[in-house]
Amino acid sequence: MRLALLGTGVALVATATGATAAQATDGGAGDIRIDKVVVNGGKPVVVGTTRVVSAKVSVTATDDSGIAKTTYISAFGPTPNFAQVWDDDITCVKKSATTSTCTGTLTFDPTAATGFVGNSAAGTWKLGTLVSANDYDYIHRDAATTFRVQRDxxxxxxxxxxxxxxxxxxxxxxxxxxxxxxxxxxxxxxxxxxxxxxxxxxxxxxxxxxxxxxxxxxxxxxxxxxxxxxxxxxxxxxxxxxxxxxxxxxxxxxx
The missing domain is CATH 2.60.40.730 (SOR catalytic domain)
Incomplete structure (x- = not known):
């Protein structure tokens, strides 16, 4: 049995070009910035043998025109482990006219019949994201932060x-x-x-x-x-x- 590491409602969905978000490179345009990224409240994600574990991710970003959306939140650990949430499952809340916090949930299911290599998933993961502004500025980071996935x-x-x-x-x-x-x-x-x-x-x-x-x-x-x-x-x-x-x-x- 493998540890299935899935985004809420999706798992490793390909982009229009056939690549995943985890394969993107850092970049962007304009003056938009990512202020803060928090995974699971700053604590390691601890997974047992039967219970599905959810880890909330929050991305706070700022642009002078305001934040439009977060297109994806992607987590990738020791190869080939990967998890992802797309914009349909990401909620953005305004903190001010220029700043919003967008949240999504990554799901870790140790009992699923499909997924990625089991015990190799334990270790340090990178959290990537793509955020865009109302004036079409955008920013994407492959490692906006890191977090740990641990075996209970x-x-x-x-x-x-x-x-x-x-x-x-x-x-x-x-x-x-x-x-x-x-x-x-x-x-x-x-x-x-x-x-x-x-x-x-x-x-x-x-x-x-x-x-x-x-x-x-x-x-x-x-x-x-x-x-x-x-x-x-x-x-x-x-x-x-x-x-x-x-x-x-x-x-x-x-x-």
Whole structure:
């Protein structure tokens, strides 16, 4: 199964010349300018294995005659991954006589039967756009901004035995996994540094205990000495292709 990366209502529709917007080059005419481009509120787009994820894109532009429309919003990542929204699905709202913000939505569907290469989609994407003004000035940029597409992560923690006598050994296990867009399942994330943390009973702050490396199957295991009541959890700092995550704390009663 491949990760389908589609614009709202369209996917890789060819232009009149037979090329896609992603194949355009930077250029324009007149004094129109793009002021700001934001993808997904400035956060990475995190995609799991089954749920369709939508990422809102806003393009703010200015021209002395006012903004007429945004013809396309196109996102292209590691080859051959691509997503696009055309003007029929882009809404422009005036902020002033000269400035408008145009918004569209890119859709990421990990369960679709058609689309592009799965796991290769994770990484840095470029966001391109074409904006025109009422006086026919226009501007197009292949990389008006960049954003990340990441494979969703999961993390568990289990501390045992519970309860335990003070001074005895506690074994803390867990599993770090991430979305596999080729199989639409979660798979162990191997050889990753994960931090074991501890929070005292009646405290709201976790402190670092030690660093543990996940196995080839994503499993985590380490031991500590029981000293006081509290919560253990694993925390993963994330990578460029997988988001940070902290597991729920597992309480240990020390007697």
């Amino acid at each position: 992560t999961r993390l568990t923690t289990n501390a045992a035995p519970e309860p335990v006598k003070k001074g005895r050994t506690i074994t803390v296990t867990g599993v770090l996994s991430r979305a596999d867009w080729d199989t639409n399942k979660y798979a162990g994330y191997a050889k990753q540094k994960v931090t074991l943390q501890f929070r005292k009973k009646n405290s709201s702050t976790y402190t670092n205990v030690k660093t543990v490396t996940s196995s080839s199957t994503g499993t985590l295991k380490t031991t500590v000495k029981a000293s006081q009541d509290g919560y253990f959890r694993y925390r993963f700092a994330g990578t460029s292709t997988a988001p940070a995550i902290a597991a729920a704390g597992d309480y240990v009663d020390v007697r």
